[in-house]
Amino acid sequence: MPTEIFQASRWTKGNHIFPTYIEVNEKSVSRRKRSWFRLDQISISISKVASVHIKTGLIWSEILIESSGGSDPLASHGHKKGDALRIKELIETAQAQMVKNPQTGWSLLEADVAWMHLVCLLIRLSQSLPRWFPRRFLPGDCLRK
Secondary structure, three states, X not given: OOOEEEEOOXXXXXXXXXOOEEEEOOOEEEEEEEOOOOEEEEEXXXXXXXXXXXXXXXXXXEEEEEEOOOOOOEEEEEEEHHHHXXXXXXXXXXXXXXXXXXXXXXXXXXXXXXXXXXXXXXXXXOOOOOOOOOHHHOOHHHHOO
């Protein structure tokens, strides 16, 4: 997916001289807001986006992108309605592609296998389990040597 950049309208409050930009690519969503002497940039990984909330007015839209990590949401106002809907569509498409073929990170199956290996390793390291420990909860593959 190519990177797409969306610019807020200069006719809206806070965007007259330095408009806000939202950049969406296959890995993250970023918001860039310049001022005279600084740059405020917020980025959220696509996999960490929990929800995209769009408030539409007569002409402009306000976008609120919340992360699942509990950090501050990415907020921007003054975007065209079509741009706001396109941002939401790009995020949802990128998240759907991550679920179908996870190229970065682990799939759920890989995470389960890694967790099982860790449990087995801990069991093998602690060969002196107390007698009261219920053996029926241990995976059978871990008890074999």
